[in-house]
Amino acid sequence: MRNALSDRRAQAGLLIALFFTAIAIFGPLINEHVLHQNPLAIDLEAFGQPPSSAHLLGTTSSGQDVLAQLIAGASQSMIAGLVAALLGTAIAIIIGVTAGTLGGRIDSALTAVTNIFLTLPGFALILIVAGYTSNAGPVLIGTIIAVFGWAGGSRALRAQSLSLRNRDFVQASRMIGESRIRVVIVEVLPHLTGWVTVMLLMGFVGGILSEAGLAFLGLSGVDTVSWGTMISQAQAQNALLGGMWWWFAPPGLCIVALGGSVALINFALDQSYNPRLSGLSRGQLNAFQKIKKRVQRTPKSPQSSENVLEISGLTVEYVTDRGNVVACKQVSLNVRRGEIVGLAGESGSGKSTLLTSLVRLDRPPAVTTSGSVLFTDRQGKTTDLVSQSEAELRPLRWTSISLVLQSAMTALNPVMRLGDQFIDVLQTHDTTLSKAAAQKKTHELLKNVGIAPNRSNSYPHEMSGGMRQRATIALALACDPELVVMDEPTTAVDVVMQRQILANVLDLQRKFGFAIVFVTHDLSLLVEIADRIAIMYAGKIIEVAAAEEIWNAPQHPYTVGLRDSFPPLSQTTVSLRGIPGAPPDLRNPPSGCSFHPRCPLKFDGCDRDEPELLQIGETSVACHQYEGANPKEMVIQ
Amino acid sequence: MVKSRPDAAVVKLVASHQGLRRLGRRLGFYLMVAAVAITLNFIIPRLMPGDPGTQLLLKIQQTTGIAPSEETVKNVRALFGGDDQNLAAQYLTYLGQIFQGNLGVSTSQYPTPVSELVFAALPWTVLLVGISTVLAFAIGVTIGISLGWKAGGRADSFFTPAAAILGSIPYFWVAVLAVWFFAIILGWFPIAGGYDPSIVPGFSLLYVLGILKFGFLPAATIIFSTFGGWVIGQRNMMVTTLGEDYILLAKAKGLSPRRIMFRYAARNAILPSFTGLALSIAGIVAGALLTEVVFGYPGMGSLLFRAVTERDYPVMQAVFLLTTFAVLIANFIADSTYALLDPRTREDG
Numbered sequence: 001m002r003n004a005l006s007d008r009r010a011q012a013g014l015l016i017a018l019f020f021t022a023i024a025i026f027g028p029l030i031n032e033h034v035l036h037q038n039p040l041a042i043d044l045e046a047f048g049q050p051p052s053s054a055h056l057l058g059t060t061s062s063g064q065d066v067l068a069q070l071i072a073g074a075s076q077s078m079i080a081g082l083v084a085a086l087l088g089t090a091i092a093i094i095i096g097v098t099a100g101t102l103g104g105r106i107d108s109a110l111t112a113v114t115n116i117f118l119t120l121p122g123f124a125l126i127l128i129v130a131g132y133t134s135n136a137g138p139v140l141i142g143t144i145i146a147v148f149g150w151a152g153g154s155r156a157l158r159a160q161s162l163s164l165r166n167r168d169f170v171q172a173s174r175m176i177g178e179s180r181i182r183v184v185i186v187e188v189l190p191h192l193t194g195w196v197t198v199m200l201l202m203g204f205v206g207g208i209l210s211e212a213g214l215a216f217l218g219l220s221g222v223d224t225v226s227w228g229t230m231i232s233q234a235q236a237q238n239a240l241l242g243g244m245w246w247w248f249a250p251p252g253l254c255i256v257a258l259g260g261s262v263a264l265i266n267f268a269l270d271q272s273y274n275p276r277l278s279g280l281s282r283g284q285l286n287a288f289q290k291i292k293k294r295v296q297r298t299p300k301s302p303q304s305s306e307n308v309l310e311i312s313g314l315t316v317e318y319v320t321d322r323g324n325v326v327a328c329k330q331v332s333l334n335v336r337r338g339e340i341v342g343l344a345g346e347s348g349s350g351k352s353t354l355l356t357s358l359v360r361l362d363r364p365p366a367v368t369t370s371g372s373v374l375f376t377d378r379q380g381k382t383t384d385l386v387s388q389s390e391a392e393l394r395p396l397r398w399t400s401i402s403l404v405l406q407s408a409m410t411a412l413n414p415v416m417r418l419g420d421q422f423i424d425v426l427q428t429h430d431t432t433l434s435k436a437a438a439q440k441k442t443h444e445l446l447k448n449v450g451i452a453p454n455r456s457n458s459y460p461h462e463m464s465g466g467m468r469q470r471a472t473i474a475l476a477l478a479c480d481p482e483l484v485v486m487d488e489p490t491t492a493v494d495v496v497m498q499r500q501i502l503a504n505v506l507d508l509q510r511k512f513g514f515a516i517v518f519v520t521h522d523l524s525l526l527v528e529i530a531d532r533i534a535i536m537y538a539g540k541i542i543e544v545a546a547a548e549e550i551w552n553a554p555q556h557p558y559t560v561g562l563r564d565s566f567p568p569l570s571q572t573t574v575s576l577r578g579i580p581g582a583p584p585d586l587r588n589p590p591s592g593c594s595f596h597p598r599c600p601l602k603f604d605g606c607d608r609d610e611p612e613l614l615q616i617g618e619t620s621v622a623c624h625q626y627e628g629a630n631p632k633e634m635v636i637q
Numbered sequence: 638m639v640k641s642r643p644d645a646a647v648v649k650l651v652a653s654h655q656g657l658r659r660l661g662r663r664l665g666f667y668l669m670v671a672a673v674a675i676t677l678n679f680i681i682p683r684l685m686p687g688d689p690g691t692q693l694l695l696k697i698q699q700t701t702g703i704a705p706s707e708e709t710v711k712n713v714r715a716l717f718g719g720d721d722q723n724l725a726a727q728y729l730t731y732l733g734q735i736f737q738g739n740l741g742v743s744t745s746q747y748p749t750p751v752s753e754l755v756f757a758a759l760p761w762t763v764l765l766v767g768i769s770t771v772l773a774f775a776i777g778v779t780i781g782i783s784l785g786w787k788a789g790g791r792a793d794s795f796f797t798p799a800a801a802i803l804g805s806i807p808y809f810w811v812a813v814l815a816v817w818f819f820a821i822i823l824g825w826f827p828i829a830g831g832y833d834p835s836i837v838p839g840f841s842l843l844y845v846l847g848i849l850k851f852g853f854l855p856a857a858t859i860i861f862s863t864f865g866g867w868v869i870g871q872r873n874m875m876v877t878t879l880g881e882d883y884i885l886l887a888k889a890k891g892l893s894p895r896r897i898m899f900r901y902a903a904r905n906a907i908l909p910s911f912t913g914l915a916l917s918i919a920g921i922v923a924g925a926l927l928t929e930v931v932f933g934y935p936g937m938g939s940l941l942f943r944a945v946t947e948r949d950y951p952v953m954q955a956v957f958l959l960t961t962f963a964v965l966i967a968n969f970i971a972d973s974t975y976a977l978l979d980p981r982t983r984e985d986g
């Protein structure tokens with residue numbers, strides 16, 4: 001709400017709306033005491049006059065003062081708009097919330113009624129009803145509009161309260177036996193404020209537009225003045241041919257100004273309720289441009305390396321208008337050719353941010369601000385992916401590094417056949433490849449993961465979850481990549497399927513020799529498949545070691561805690577100990593070692609100095625305990 | 638735990654079967670709405686103050702100077718109530734008449750049957766609304782796609798709020814301005830009407846060109862007044878879609894930005910717009926009716942306007958009924974297009 005009101009467009013809208021409200025309230029007084037005009041008074045001496053000092057906006061063809069009419073018309077529009085908005089929203093709330101909260105048969109019945117009203121051409125209905133009740137005032141018009149116009153809002157509210165119904169807090173109050181009405185008023189309605197506001201605003205705009213339309217058709221009272229009637233009279237009395245723009249233009253402008261101002265407020269509100277919709281702000285975009293220019297302007301002249309990937313000093317920040325948040329800080333990690341490296345951490349540890357950064361697909365507002373990602377291909381050519389432009393990266397994508405995402409359901413394009421999603425990437429990277437050859441290659445790839453070739457004609461929704469996930473793995477291997485980044489690729493499937501898929505992946509890895517970076521929160525799973533494991537906490541890598549070392553002899557107190565919170569897959573004996581406390585808020589990270597608020601071993605200085613990642617034997621660890629010490633003597637139990 | 642997997646052909650068969658079932662359900666729904674409309678058409682005049690039926694008969698007597706025939710009386714009573722039969726019997730008589738296509742006689746143009754007037758006007762409106770809706774949709778959706786692709790950019794931060802304001806400009810006022818500026822001041826288009834009365838109607842080139850010339854401004858007005866809505870909806874859907882995983886994956890695949898924008902993002906983001914199209918056709922028709930009045934276009938809007946000013950109840954009712962049917966058919970077309978475009982036959986309630 002406050003966000004929206006700080007929006008300049010919303011402020012302008014509010015100002016205009018308030019202006020018209022004042023006019024609507026004080027209109028008669030202004031006309032009588034300031035302008036000394038009666039909007040209906042006919043003055044045949046002064047008909048059809050252009051604006052002058054006597055008639056600031058000129059006169060109609062029967063000599064009525066246009067400005068006085070405009071002022072008098074404001075209340076007509078306002079009243080119709082308000083009645084339509086308030087009444088329509090009230091009906092929408094009653095029907096929508098009842099349907100959504102009660103569910104069952106009541107819901108089906110109410111939803112059917114709503115859908116019928118939504119489909120019926122309301123305006124035609126309004127017209128004939130108004131046609132019978134010839135002298136319709138603004139209140140009646142507003143009422144008719146509300147009665148025929150509530151359905152859209154009701155539908156939205158139903159959907160909202162339906163989703164609220166299943167949320168914990170509503171369930172909880174139900175359980176402790178609160179009455180339904182109380183639950184609705186206390187628990188449900190406050191969550192719908194945003195929707196209700198939007199509905200009121202849109203109802204208001206709909207109200208004034210419909211009133212104007214009805215008045216234009218001559219359906220409002222004969223001697224009421226309304227903006228709509230002004231336009232229709234102007235048209236009927238040849239104001240157009242006579243070029244009397246001062247007569248027909250201002251009332252339309254007033255409708256647009258009032259309706260538009262409310263629409264603007266609504267627009268700003270909408271964007272503040274769905275921040276994702278507003279896209280990036282100007283400040284963010286500028287910051288992005290600058291950062292991108294900077295990192296792309298400083299290309300490393302990389303040295304050829306044994307490692308397929310060398311990440312060093314990689315820092316990713318979330319650029320916001322209120323300052324930047326560091327999500328990955330100075331991350332360094334190597335991946336050897338054909339190696340499986342695990343990356344573990346809780347959600348919010350920055351592992352996903354790191355993953356999108358190393359495949360160079362930062363999700364805004366995340367942006368990589370410094371560091372390098374050196375990729376060395378089979379021919380020994382090394383490229384710093386961070387300093388490449390988007391166009392330079394494109395040919396490298398999928399042929400060097402490919403990606404398997406967590407949920408195959410959302411990773412595949414739902415409206416494209418599976419095969420086409422293979423063929424497009426194959427043909428992008430090998431422009432000489434014929435469609436038939438691409439098809440053949442697709443079939444082979446699918447066969448690798450045990451999917452029948454004819455499945456390439458299926459759409460993703462026609463496949464089971466496990467098959468979809470195997471398909472995305474086959475897709476990742478399409479261009480023979482040297483590194484496959486996998487983001488929790490088996491969390492969305494059941495355990496049996498998980499085992500099958502992992503075995504399949506390991507087979508393929510042995511066969512084709514690509515390296516894997518496997519990201520997950522599940523340390524026990526990593527221990528089984530990874531050669532080395534890196535542990536992330538609060539945007540930093542805090543320990544890197546061989547998989548069995550991480551499991552058997554973790555060095556960092558956080559790794560110890562993480563290990564103890566998972567039973568190994570092969571064992572049934574469990575002594576689960578979670579880590580007390582919660583991961584830190586990156587907007588406001590702890591001083592010194594970011595783990596110190598939760599660390600059982602913290603000592604003097606831990607909250608002051610940030611520990612560096614130190615190489616100790618085969619293990620790297622960032623913890624003050626190990627500074628100048630021999631780690632093997634200090635294994636924590 | 639091993640599930641037998643149906644092979645692709647079976648799955649496809651089931652899927653297309655579901656698609657048909659879904660369309661069948663929609664069709665059933667539209668028939669229900671049509672029934673409701675027919676019933677409302679029966680109820681409304683009976684709920685209205687005064688006795689429209691008697692008023693009508695009086696009016697007919699006034700215009701013709703003789704008492705209306707027994708058959709006319711029966712017809713008016715069936716449509717507007719006010720006779721001694723009980724409601725159920727009236728309703729049955731009414732339904733019988735409707736299904737015979739008998740919508741009564743116009744009182745303002747007595748004794749022209751209403752159906753004759755309505756069916757003469759209907760094609761004009763269908764053509765006008767159909768063409769301008771398709772064009773407005775295409776234009777709006779295209780602009781929305783490009784604004785959403787670069788959300789937050791300069792164009793987006795100007796045109797998107799502008800499109801929001803556009804939605805609050807009354808159709809008829811746009812029409813008035815268009816007549817004034819393009820027809821009167823510039824003289825590029827005829828001021829009113831739907832065709833050139835000096836040319837013999839038929840499928841001659843001249844006649845068709847005339848229709849285009851007369852229809853241009855009304856269509857442009859409707860397009861101008863409606864396309865903003867599509868811009869916003871499509872732009873928002875585009876932004877939402879761009880956050881999807883399959884877009885991230887498409888980028889990771891190194892596909893060209895054009896392909897990602899159209900085949901991956903827009904192709905998915907456009908689907909909800911078709912649902913929106915079905916929902917807003919009624920509103921567009923309403924606006925078109927007003928637009929017709931300004932342009933004196935010989936469609937349902939002008940017919941309705943005359944009927945309302947002259948209190949020609951039978952015509953009013955018939956316009957309502959036929960507009961409803963037309964809207965329902967348009968809805969069904971939009972729905973079917975959606976079903977064609979979306980391979981998932983998911984039912985979203």
Ligand code: SF4
Pocket residue numbers: 556557558593594595596599600601602603606611622623624625
């Ligand atoms: S540096 Fe201190 S607080 Fe941080 S993990 Fe080591 S002992 Fe714990």
